[in-house]
Amino acid sequence: MTPRRAAALRAGDRTLREHLIATAERMMAERGTAGLTVRAIAREAGVSDGVLYNHFADKEELLAHALRARAEAVAGSLGALPEPGTGTVEENLRAYVAHGMAAHTALLPALAGLIAQPEVLARFSALSGGEADWRSRLAGYLRAERDLGRLAAGAPVDAATSMIVGACHEPVLSTLFQGEELARRASPDAVDDLVAVVLRGIGAR
Numbered sequence: 001m002t003p004r005r006a007a008a009l010r011a012g013d014r015t016l017r018e019h020l021i022a023t024a025e026r027m028m029a030e031r032g033t034a035g036l037t038v039r040a041i042a043r044e045a046g047v048s049d050g051v052l053y054n055h056f057a058d059k060e061e062l063l064a065h066a067l068r069a070r071a072e073a074v075a076g077s078l079g080a081l082p083e084p085g086t087g088t089v090e091e092n093l094r095a096y097v098a099h100g101m102a103a104h105t106a107l108l109p110a111l112a113g114l115i116a117q118p119e120v121l122a123r124f125s126a127l128s129g130g131e132a133d134w135r136s137r138l139a140g141y142l143r144a145e146r147d148l149g150r151l152a153a154g155a156p157v158d159a160a161t162s163m164i165v166g167a168c169h170e171p172v173l174s175t176l177f178q179g180e181e182l183a184r185r186a187s188p189d190a191v192d193d194l195v196a197v198v199l200r201g202i203g204a205r
Contacts (some may be wrong), residue, residue: 017055020045024066025073033063033120034113064123067110071124074106081137084144089151093164093195096138100168101191103134108172135165160198167194 014022023045027036038059042049056062078099082092114120142157151157167190 016047016051020047020052020055020062021065021069024062025069028063028066028070028110030109032109032113033067033111033117036063036113060117060119060123063114063117063120064127067114067120067124068127070110071103071107074103075134077106078102081134081141084141085148085150089145090195090199092141092145093198094191096134096141097164097168097191097194100134100138100164101171104168104172108175111172135161138164163198164194 020041024036024041027041027044038052039049041059041062042052045051052059052062056065081099082095086092139157139161142151142155142160145151146153146155146157
């Protein structure tokens with residue numbers, strides 16, 4: 001190992017590959033991905049530019065792994081999601097919605113520069129390895145509550161899932177496509193309002 005590599009790893013027991021992913025993840029969180037170059041990542045990591053290509057096929061592979069690490073860190077910081085059959089459905093849905101909104105907001109800096117980099121997003125998606133993401137967990141939760149009889153028999157849980165996911169995506173997409181000044185912000189009552197619409201609808205009774 002060269003002195004430069006040794007210095008880059010001196011702070012811990014991570015492999016150089018793990019160190020590069022952690023460095024890129026931190027830079028994503030702090031600066032976003034727009035303009036994030038191999039040279040910038042290498043300098044921040046304390047290695048030469050070419051070292052990255054000893055561990056990753058290209059920059060897109062490294063960014064996909066860094067985005068995956070960022071998503072896992074965000075999810076871990078938000079705590080566990082409720083299990084079916086516990087508490088009340090309304091309380092649990094509030095937790096799922098709040099989790100989704102917080103996660104999407106926290107990932108916004110990392111996503112900001114990836115709209116024009118679909119290859120990174122495709123590789124990020126492939127890295128899930130079939131793990132249950134937040135959307136899948138939400139859909140599974142609603143199906144389980146329906147099976148338990150805590151939601152109406154035949155309740156269209158896929159449509160409810162799409163409604164909740166769309167509401168959590170909206171503030172992020174608004175910021176990405178309209179800019180910070182024009183972005184549509186979720187109000188403090190957004191969680192309660194969305195849960196009320198999902199559970200009770202908006203039709204006259």
